[in-house]
Amino acid sequence: MNFKFNSGSTSSNRNNHFFLLVSIFSIIVIVFTNCKNDFDKVGIGLIPGSEILELFSSDTTTVLVHSVFADSVKTDNTATSMLGSYLDPIFGLNTISIATQVRLSTVNMNFGENPELDSIVLVMQYSFYSLPNFQPVYYYGDTATTQTIKVFELDESLYYDSTYYSNSLVATKSTELASMDINFSPRDSIMIDSVKVKPQLRIRLNDEFGNNILNAPASVKESNENFQDFMKGLYIKPEPVANNGVIAFFDLLDINSCLNLYYKNDEGDAKMYSFLINAACARYMNFTHDYSMGDPDFVAQLNGNHDLGKEKVYLQSLGGVETRISFPYIKDWFKDQKIVINEAKLVFHNVDTNSIYKPPHELVYYFVKDDGTLGFIEDQFEGVSYFGGQYDKKKGEYFFRLSQSLQKIMLGEKENTVFTMGISGASLSPTRVAFHGTWPNDENLMNKRIKLQIKYTKLTN
Incomplete structure (x- = not known):
């Protein structure tokens, strides 16, 4: 296929000519990116020789990054x-608590004549969350840590049709129903x-x-309401733990998750009644973060010292921390030049690949609108294999391809906005990661700095 271009001398024609070249290159780049071919040769045979000056690459574009408090996330x-x-x-x-309703398993329940309590036990079935490769994750942290778990009765109703967030608070009665020292054992079967x-x-x-429930008026047992x-x-x-610690996962919808009341009555036999925790129960998680106990540079950055983003930046799920990114001089850098971006790849390196606190499997990347809401960028629609965001365990890095988005910024078709990066599934897993910044003090880490790797073509006309 041959492409012919009008070589008219008017400014309008030259601009249209350039936009057409950019469009051709954009299509070619996406196709060849997905095929993993050499970017340096992308599209060369389709552009007239007189149009091409040279192929270039650079990773010195200014990138400004800093970490900020994230918004709360929906957890109901x-x-x-x-x-x-x-x-x-x-x-x-970092601490995670659970609030949940329980329900009758049968209405109009009858405990018989002269019921006597043996015990009342809250049962929570251990579970896991699955990575995209279906690998199960049973806990996050150190299960050797002993934790004290306390249980309280709610003093405020939950509603199934209400929305609850990670920072939502609910009133509880002051009396402890339980205080138990435990070691989470999510993979160990038990004998009952x-x-x-x-x-x-x-x-x-x-x-x-237990006795309050056992001896409640008959009207209480007539309906779940x-x-x-x-x-x-x-x-x-x-x-809160004093050191180490762990987050465990539970399936409250499992049939084994319930509130079991053990009793006997005049019939003499031991009996059990199960109150259900099921899909009809309102429930949510509360996340709390005490960052004052974290690394001082991390705390200072969250409190406004954005210059520390040169050294490190941070991400945390659970409504914790996200990172703002901008390319303030990207248009000036290519001022008065006609260029086509073959590839723009933003790369981040994990500070500690051996930490017990594993990094997230996948990150998300959006642009921030003027009203503070988030919007998709063009490159996202090309799929994960092109766009990126997934953790490369061997390299200890993440990347995002921003080729189309930055090309539109250079053409003036899109404002040079601020971008934000966070963790995918932020309400479902307790992951976090620290990255080397844009200009680490240690020269040996410069190869791991945050950088925008651009491969581009200069056009002569």
């Missing part, structure tokens, strides 16, 4: 719930009455709470 009615506390040497103290069952966390609640007005739910809260 998730398939998997998290619980625990861990003290991160960089990110400080000589029967081996899947791994689960079992917390015995105090007898007074009445019962949930009488007992609004439970709040499961870890005490």
Whole structure:
């Protein structure tokens, strides 16, 4: 196929000519990128020889980055719930609590004549979350850490049709229903009455709470509405750890997750009644972060010292930390030049690839609109293999391709805006990562600095 271009001398024709060349290059670059061919030769045979000056590459474009507090994230009615506390040497103290309703398994329940309480036990089925490669993750942190888990009765109703966020608060009664020192064991089966069952966390609640339910008026047992007005739910809260720590995963929708009341009556036999935690129960997670216990440079950056982004920048899920990115001089750098971007690749290197706190599998990248909301960028629509964002464990790095977006900025078709980067699935997994910044003090780390790698073609006409 041959392309012919009008060589008219008017400014309008020259601009149209340039835009057409850019369009051709943009299409070619995307196709060849997905095929993983050599960028230096992309499209050469399709552009007249007189149009091409040279092929260039650069990684010295100014990139400004700094980390900021992230917005809260929606945490209600998730398939998997998290619980625990861990003290991160960089990110400080992080704690996750759970609030949930419970329901009757049968209405008009009858405990018989003269019921007597044996015990009441909260059961939570351990679970995991799956990485995109289907590898299960059972915990985050150090399971050797002993944690104190406390349980309280809610003093405020939850509503299934309401939205709850990671910073949502709910009132609880002052009396502790339980305080138990545990080591999370998400992969260890346990024995219940000589029967081996899947791994689960079992917390015995105090007898007074059990007797209140056992001896509640008959009207309380007539419907779930009445019962949930009488007992609004439970709040499961870890005490902050002094060191190390771990977050465990639970499936509150599993049939084994429930509130079991053990009793006997005049019939003499031991009995059990299960209150359900199921999909009809409102539930959410609360995330708290005490960054004052983190690395001083990390804290200073969050508090406004953006210059520290030259050394390191940070990301944390759980409504924690995100990173702002801009290319303030990208248009000036190519001023009075006609260039086509073959590839623009933004690269980040993990500071500590051996940390017990594993980095996120995937990051997200958006542009920030004037009203503060987020928008997609053009390159995202080419798919993950092109756009990037996934962790390369061997290289210890992430990248994003921004070729189309930056080309539009240079053409004046799009404002040179601020971008933001965060963690995918921020309400579902407790991951975090620190990156080497744009200009580390240690010269040996300059090859791991954040950089925008641009491959581009200069056009003569």
